[in-house]
Amino acid sequence: MEKFIAENKERFIGELIDLLKIPSVSTDAKHKPDVIKTAEFVKEKLLSAGADVVEICETAGLPIVYGEKIIDPSLPTVLVYGHYDVQPADPLELWNSPPFEPVIKDEKIYARGACDDKGQMYMHVKAFETMMATGKLTCNVKFMIEGEEEIGSPNLEIYVRENQDKLKADVILISDTGMLSNDTPSITTGLRGLSYVEVEVTGPKRDLHSGLYGGGVANPINVLCEMIASLKDENNKITVAGFYDKVVELSEEERAAMNAAPFNIEDFKADTGVPEVAGEKGYTTLEHTSIRPTLDVNGIWGGYMEEGAKTVIASKAYAKISMRLVPDQNPDEITELFQKHFESIAPSTVTVKVNPHHGGRPVVTPTDSVEYQAASKAYEATFGKKPVPMRGGGSIPIVAMFKELLGLDSVLMGFGLDTDAIHSPNEHFGIFNFMKGIETIPLFYQNYAELKK
Amino acid sequence: MEKFIAENKERFIGELIDLLKIPSVSTDAKHKPDVIKTAEFVKEKLLSAGADVVEICETAGLPIVYGEKIIDPSLPTVLVYGHYDVQPADPLELWNSPPFEPVIKDEKIYARGACDDKGQMYMHVKAFETMMATGKLTCNVKFMIEGEEEIGSPNLEIYVRENQDKLKADVILISDTGMLSNDTPSITTGLRGLSYVEVEVTGPKRDLHSGLYGGGVANPINVLCEMIASLKDENNKITVAGFYDKVVELSEEERAAMNAAPFNIEDFKADTGVPEVAGEKGYTTLEHTSIRPTLDVNGIWGGYMEEGAKTVIASKAYAKISMRLVPDQNPDEITELFQKHFESIAPSTVTVKVNPHHGGRPVVTPTDSVEYQAASKAYEATFGKKPVPMRGGGSIPIVAMFKELLGLDSVLMGFGLDTDAIHSPNEHFGIFNFMKGIETIPLFYQNYAELKK
Structure with missing residues (x-):
């Protein structure tokens, strides 16, 4: 697989750039044709990667792209969730290059949605292509890529409710979070x-x-x-x-473990540009941004x-x-x-x-589960380091909904960085991160299939 | 004069409507051509009314229209100040008719600037025309009509400083304030x-x-x-x-006199739509809006x-x-x-x-002065009631500047009403008020010439 990925690197990046050129802003009705165009782009790429079936499922709002490849019903099934819509780009005047004209600078792709979530979602499409092309797909796979995440997924729950059979799986895999740094991989185990x-x-x-x-x-x-x-x-x-x-107040042990994560207040201030940090009295910055x-x-x-x-x-x-x-x-x-x-x-x-x-709803996922272990070992293989379990500050409300309606836990394999400026001007995604995602995801499938045996 | 005014009423109103059609918004650079067009409109009307000289005086910003009619250097001279620029019209969606397409409804003209200050300024042009046409001009008159009042008159002070000789006069006459009601005329004696x-x-x-x-x-x-x-x-x-x-705290007597002015808190609430009045503890609503x-x-x-x-x-x-x-x-x-x-x-x-x-700066003008008395008698003649001296809540910063640079007091002969919605959507000016202004102003000239003898 490594060889396939290396040989196709330029093409993978080029495709992501094409995807980023479509301004699929879901908050703004005038971009609806762009959102539809983006759904069609995703459908086409899933089909050419080798999916058996891909559908653009209409909802009361913007469509959901569903695709699947069932290789053997007795094998475990991974349900990949992602979103192809993006945040509005304003304030436009603060962008150094137009938000929907992606540019590569210092090995990073700059565009609205580069990280959140087109870049991270597309890693899964390319990881799937890689597994298919090299005969290494070890699980069945289903894709559910929506177009309304940035407006709170108003129609996803209805879709999930109405398609519980079709969406049957063993685990949900999502890349819509970040990791601590390129040197310190981490996996998000909780969300606000x-x-x-x-x-x-x-x-x-x-x-x-x-x-x-x-x-x-x-x-x-x-x-x-x-x-x-x-x-x-x-x-x-x-x-x-x-x-x-x-x-729920965390125990002193839990707080101590969380505060042991690599974090430098001066780096945080330099990154954000704030003259001083702020926050609720009695808690650290790491706690302010995750458990409070x-x-x-x-x-x-x-x-x-x-x-x-x-x-x-x-x-x-x-x-x-x-x-x-x-x-x-x-x-x-x-x-x-x-x-x-x-x-x-x-x-x-x-x-x-x-x-x-x-x-x-806020969610927390256990680190001793099969799915967490499968993800952890995958990162360890590609980064050469065991990832740190982290509580995230953001929200993916649909994780709680998936648990409730499908009974499935989600694994949050994020490859973005906090500095990627998601939801801000000059959003970007490192090429290192995009490629690491494509390398790491297939290993999750391998580990998961083995651990589930 | 009454006959002349009555015979020309429709034409006077028609001319004001033409003036109101030009969107002379001084805060917005893209309206500069409209502002210039408005200055030219004012120039033309002053000339046709009988001014000897009218100039459009360039400044670093928007021009000042200067005009004069000197009938006899031994007579007193009235310097009329007004402004031909208007506030921005936004929020546009709250207007019942487009702000620069004047309509007459219930005997009121609706348009941005209808009252502030195109309508009130134009009363002076038409009063001047009336006095000229009927041979009743009893004072020399000078006009200084600026186009930057709504942006704080940044160039007026320079103009006044450089033209102190040309602007020599005995009193300044301004209509850019309101009166209590059509039944209770009032003259503003103080400004915040x-x-x-x-x-x-x-x-x-x-x-x-x-x-x-x-x-x-x-x-x-x-x-x-x-x-x-x-x-x-x-x-x-x-x-x-x-x-x-x-x-400066007012005496108990002054406060009592001011609170004796006709004012009904329920009418105030109905007019503004506020559920309750608010304000500094220890003062009345009339005081909140004028002396505090x-x-x-x-x-x-x-x-x-x-x-x-x-x-x-x-x-x-x-x-x-x-x-x-x-x-x-x-x-x-x-x-x-x-x-x-x-x-x-x-x-x-x-x-x-x-x-x-x-x-x-805030200003206060004395009620025992010749100019106040001349104005007071003029209102008394046309309204049948002695006007109430009132402290106004608004600001005309240039009044203090005129006093400082020209040594002249200003008389604030306002004919607008607080309900005219100046600076707001649906600004309007009563035709009654416009016509009363044109009738009252010439009487000020008569009284002033007599009292100054």
């Missing part, structure tokens, strides 16, 4: 959940002149700021009533935002607020607690609305 | 000043994924909200150190503001913040105090920048 809401604060029924009315009416922007400020206390604890009730829940304003707007000075008191102010959740917080419960709390703290001078967006 | 800043809070050097980094870095939007929230205390007092040091300084966020933005959910921690968050000032607060001092305060409260997890925009 998500609760996401949009809030609207209304003061006057129309925009008012700040000279004529200023001082006599509550300004909804000022009020929104005050309400947001009150959501955390001086120790950066979230003040939403009941927010921490179901948070958060509350972040992801967007805020209101009033006059253009050049120059306009003396206006806006009628409305808005914010998008998300909370990352940890076991055993339930996203529906947290969203409800937030809504109640936010309404309860609104002063009588304004009215407020809270609109829930999608949510996702 | 203005300090306007834009602030920028920077956290990470790039947008970060809120899953991977959330909880471990300060989110600049959350921080901006916390900083803004801290700018007022629980009594709605502004916390900027030194902010109130120079505020304010701090309002006029705009805020950062992060993801489009449809859907994006899980991002923005690199930067921004706000436009203005403070209305009262005697004897100095805008430059207040801007400096704000800047120092804002920098001092920034946590070490972010960096902040404060960029000052334009400012203006």
Whole structure:
């Protein structure tokens, strides 16, 4: 397989670049034709790699690409999940090259979706091609590649529910996470959940002149700021009533093990550019970003935002607020607690609305399972080092849903790096990482087939 | 004169509508040709009304229209100030008819600038035409109509400084304020000043994924909200150190007189749509909006503001913040105090920048002056009621500048209403008010010439 991969490296990269050129932004309806085009691209590549059947499955939203290769029903079946949609690219002015015109610089491919998740998803397509071409496929394989991950997978659950037989498998394999560094491979064993809401604060029924009315009416922007400020206390604890009730505290041993992972605060500051780290009192940065829940304003707007000075008191102010959740917080419960709390703290001078967006449950996967062991040995073979089990800070809400509906555990074989700038301008993916993924994934199939015997 | 005005009413309104059709938005460079076109419109109308000389005076920015009619150097001279530029029209979706396609509904003209200040400025042009046509001009008159009021008149001061001889006059006459109601005429005797800043809070050097980094870095939007929230205390007092040091407290008598003005809190709530009024503890709504300084966020933005959910921690968050000032607060001092305060409260997890925009000093004009008396008698004649002297909440920074550079007091003969929605969607101006202005202004000239004898 190594020889096949090496000989086809340039072609694999070229295909990924073609895939990255299609702006499959799922949040934006005007990109729907691009999203469809991307689904067709994935279908074609799965077919040419050797899948028996590939279907573009319509949903109420954007389609899911399903493909399979059943070599022997008695062998274990791996269900690969990935997504072919990408985050919006804005703010465009901060990109050094256009987000949908991929360029290679310093051995990295720069484009929206390079890592999240086109690059990582495509490793699986090329690993499958490699196993097929070299006669080394040791498991049955099914692919379920969706186009709505970045908008919270609103139709995936329905699809999974309606196709439980078709999706029967032994394990789910996903590459949509990162690893510590190219020298220190790691496998994500836990993920945070998500609760996401949009809030609207209304003061006057129309925009008012700040000279004529200023001082006599509550300004909804000022009020929104005050309400947001009150959501955390001086120790950066979230003040939403009941927010921490179901948070499982880790043992001192678990915390010590997690804090032993290679992590340099100066590197973290240099990477992010923050003058100082911040976070909930009593926890480390590694803990802040993995085992502790958060509350972040992801967007805020209101009033006059253009050049120059306009003396206006806006009628409305808005914010998008998300909370990352940890076991055993339930996203529906947290969203409800937030809504109640936010309404309860609104002063009588304004009215407020809270609109829930999608949510996702936190998950943790055990390191002594067959699937984790199969992945761990695969990384060990290609990186020459045993990977570190890590709790991740992000959310893949569908992992909890797969467990619930299909009864399957997921293995998160991520090859991205935290520095890949996913969801940000200048997203990129190392060619080293893309190729390591293609080398490592087939070994997982081998190990998994052996361990399952 | 009454007859002339009545006979020409339709034409006067038609001309104003033509003037309102030109989108002379000074904040937006792409409207520069419209601004120039508007200046030419004003020039032409002054000439045809009978001005001896009209010039379009170039500045470093947008031009000033200067015109004059000197009938007798021994008579007093009135210098009319107005502006032909308008505020931006956004948010466009809240207008019931396009802002630059004026419509008349319920005896009101709806268009951006209908009241502020095209409608009110044009009353002076038509009053001048009326006096010329009927042989009733009793004073010399000079017009100075600028095109940059809505961006803080950056070039007017230079123009005034360089043309002190040309602008020699006895009094300045301005219609850029409102009156209490059509039944209760009033004249503005005081104006608030203005300090306007834009602030920028920077956290990470790039947008970060809120899953991977959330909880471990300060989110600049959350921080901006916390900083803004801290700018007022629980009594709605502004916390900027030194902010109130120079505020002149009114006597109990003055406060009682001002609170005797007709004002109904329920009407105010119905007009603005606020569920409750708000404001600094210990003062009434009338006081909040006139004799007390304010701090309002006029705009805020950062992060993801489009449809859907994006899980991002923005690199930067921004706000436009203005403070209305009262005697004897100095805008430059207040801007400096704000800047120092804002920098001092920034946590070490972010960096902040404060960029000052334009400012203006507060002013108060005496009611026993010749110019106030001339105006008061004019209103009394046309409205049948003595006008109420009122402190206004808005700012006309140039009034203080005229006093300083030309040594002249200004008379603020406003005919607009607080409900005219200036700076807001659906700005309008009553035809009653437009016509009353044209009738009242010539009487000011008559009274002023007599009182100055």
